[in-house]
Amino acid sequence: TFRRTRATLPTRLALFCVATTLAFLGSGCAGAPRASRVPQATNVPPAAPATSVAGGFTILQINDTYKIEGLRAGAEGGFSRVRTLRKELERSGRPVLVLHAGDFLFPSVMSKYLKGVPMVDALNLLDGSGEFDDRLFVTPGNHEFDNTDPQILYDRIAQSKFTWISSNISVSGGATPGMQPLATRFPNVKDHQILELGGIRVGIFGLTLDDQRRPWLEYGYDLAQRRATITRVLDDLEREGAEFVVALTHQELGEDERLAEEFGDRIDWIVGGHEHVAQFRKIGTTTITKADADAKSAYRIDVLPAAGGSGKRRFAGNGTLVELDKSVELDPDMVRQVATSLVRLATAIEEKTGRKLLDVVATSEHLLEGTEPAIRGRETALGDLLCDMLRDRLGSDLAFVNGGAIRVNDDVAAGGNVRVYELEGIFYYDDKPVVFEVAGRELLTLLEKSVSQATLGHGRFLQVAGVRFSYHVDAFGKTRVDAGEVAVRAAGESAFSPLELDRRYRAVTLDYTWRNGYRDGYPLFSAGDGGTSPTLLAEPAVSWRQITEEALAALPGRRITSDVDGRIVRLEAPTQ
Numbered sequence: 001t002f003r004r005t006r007a008t009l010p011t012r013l014a015l016f017c018v019a020t021t022l023a024f025l026g027s028g029c030a031g032a033p034r035a036s037r038v039p040q041a042t043n044v045p046p047a048a049p050a051t052s053v054a055g056g057f058t059i060l061q062i063n064d065t066y067k068i069e070g071l072r073a074g075a076e077g078g079f080s081r082v083r084t085l086r087k088e089l090e091r092s093g094r095p096v097l098v099l100h101a102g103d104f105l106f107p108s109v110m111s112k113y114l115k116g117v118p119m120v121d122a123l124n125l126l127d128g129s130g131e132f133d134d135r136l137f138v139t140p141g142n143h144e145f146d147n148t149d150p151q152i153l154y155d156r157i158a159q160s161k162f163t164w165i166s167s168n169i170s171v172s173g174g175a176t177p178g179m180q181p182l183a184t185r186f187p188n189v190k191d192h193q194i195l196e197l198g199g200i201r202v203g204i205f206g207l208t209l210d211d212q213r214r215p216w217l218e219y220g221y222d223l224a225q226r227r228a229t230i231t232r233v234l235d236d237l238e239r240e241g242a243e244f245v246v247a248l249t250h251q252e253l254g255e256d257e258r259l260a261e262e263f264g265d266r267i268d269w270i271v272g273g274h275e276h277v278a279q280f281r282k283i284g285t286t287t288i289t290k291a292d293a294d295a296k297s298a299y300r301i302d303v304l305p306a307a308g309g310s311g312k313r314r315f316a317g318n319g320t321l322v323e324l325d326k327s328v329e330l331d332p333d334m335v336r337q338v339a340t341s342l343v344r345l346a347t348a349i350e351e352k353t354g355r356k357l358l359d360v361v362a363t364s365e366h367l368l369e370g371t372e373p374a375i376r377g378r379e380t381a382l383g384d385l386l387c388d389m390l391r392d393r394l395g396s397d398l399a400f401v402n403g404g405a406i407r408v409n410d411d412v413a414a415g416g417n418v419r420v421y422e423l424e425g426i427f428y429y430d431d432k433p434v435v436f437e438v439a440g441r442e443l444l445t446l447l448e449k450s451v452s453q454a455t456l457g458h459g460r461f462l463q464v465a466g467v468r469f470s471y472h473v474d475a476f477g478k479t480r481v482d483a484g485e486v487a488v489r490a491a492g493e494s495a496f497s498p499l500e501l502d503r504r505y506r507a508v509t510l511d512y513t514w515r516n517g518y519r520d521g522y523p524l525f526s527a528g529d530g531g532t533s534p535t536l537l538a539e540p541a542v543s544w545r546q547i548t549e550e551a552l553a554a555l556p557g558r559r560i561t562s563d564v565d566g567r568i569v570r571l572e573a574p575t576q
Contacts, residue, residue, distance in 0.1 A: 383463025404459020
């Protein structure tokens with residue numbers, strides 16, 4: 001079963017760590033700010049004895065955490081609230097198993113400048129002890145392999161005071177020549193794990209998709225290899241007496257659904273990552289859950305003896321999506337840890353760029369939404385702004401940027417400031433613009449693919465300029481874009497004209513999309529993997545960020561007036 005709730009913990013801390021720390025940074029003081037004491041939560045049962053009796057356990061699930069400080073100036077998410085929720089769950093008396101379903105080292109601004117160290121520091125503190133946490137398990141996400149230097153990853157694993165679970169990944173570079181399973185390289189990396197929690201033998205294995213290619217890395221993820229790995233590890237878990245099996249995965253939702261369909265009689269729960277928007281699926285007797293990115297939410301999964309259960313199904317889970325908003329108290333130790341990391345980040349940015357984290361670049365008249373459910377799912381004023389500036393600078397008919405390239409996962413409020421802090425998030429990737437031509441029918445295909453997973457937070461969603469269109473969503477969630485509902489305003493023209501399927505339009509996008517768009521489902525763009533992409537007309541020697549900052553500096557009073565203007569319209573089928 002599943003339900004969604006807001007955590008009911010009282011809020012007493014006056015300032016959240018981000019607001020406090022950023023104000024502190026602006027004051028020029030040294031050291032991290034002191035956090036106020038967090039009062040004990042009310043209306044909760046007393047803590048259980050150290051030895052828990054048989055009676056089930058609780059899973060606390062998070063995934064895709066790139067901003068340990070939280071979102072919207074600290075009003076949502078963040079590791080301080082995760083720590084508080086964990087303490088609250090532990091007070092119930094049942095053991096709490098914390099599972100992270102991948103993507104936490106990269107890509108984040110902290111990791112860009114500090115090589116992922118703050119992310120592991122925060123995870124190390126989740127149990128509050130500073131010692132090895134034998135109830136925290138993570139699986140690698142595709143972004144754990146972003147850095148081309150494998151030693152960065154290996155150093156973060158060695159730094160980790162928790163267990164990594166990886167059943168399908170092999171790496172090179174150890175004492176033994178050739179590729180070796182990641183689980184054989186480090187004592188805190190396991191192929192699978194058995195724990196006894198609340199009288200239940202729990203089995204865990206990990207699975208990671210093959211999205212990031214590296215010469216020192218093998219995934220064994222093609223379907224035949226993957227099935228063989230899953231069969232092997234499930235055989236091991238069952239032989240070792242697992243009574244409740246959890247697949248800790250970082251892969252597309254469709255592949256989690258395939259896993260449940262093919263192995264559902266042997267897997268009780270799939271704790272997944274990769275999508276950045278909370279998901280819940282029930283496939284037969286197997287449940288799939290994914291929380292929102294950056295700990296905006298977390299899943300609580302209570303596993304208890306099932307009424308009338310027998311054989312392999314003697315235990316049942318109940319999932320609750322917990323909103324980690326202002327109603328959830330802040331853990332003071334984690335606040336201090338996060339604040340310290342923000343200070344280190346500010347220092348590193350200033351040393352490398354000469355700019356302060358709080359330097360104001362522009363102000364905005366309207367809300368600029370950069371949170372992922374928005375930037376990866378619908379038109380936003382921020383997306384319009386970024387694409388308009390690309391289109392105007394390069395004189396193209398149209399521009400598009402995939403939502404996954406805009407990594408800020410935060411908003412600038414109406415009347416608020418765009419600071420270096422926001423720019424570092426928006427322009428995490430050092431992308432360059434490229435100019436080429438696309439036929440009208442190719443553009444139609446791109447738009448159809450763009451909206452096909454708009455509700456899943458997929459990075460393929462395109463923010464656009466110079467084009468406007470509507471798309472239809474049927475009762476089953478399938479999307480459709482009709483050519484007659486697409487219009488283009490070509491360069492130099494003042495009005496939109498209907499899309500012409502055979503006309504060639506001058507387009508600008510980012511070099512990553514031009515080279516590797518096939519990874520997001522755009523086969524037109526595959527030059528980066530030995531395929532082909534449209535012939536380049538121009539490859540300007542200027543970065544996307546530089547174009548944007550120069551355009552912002554040229555605005556009257558540096559004031560942004562962009563607002564949503566209806567260039568992407570979603571049309572839902574009427575419910576019966």
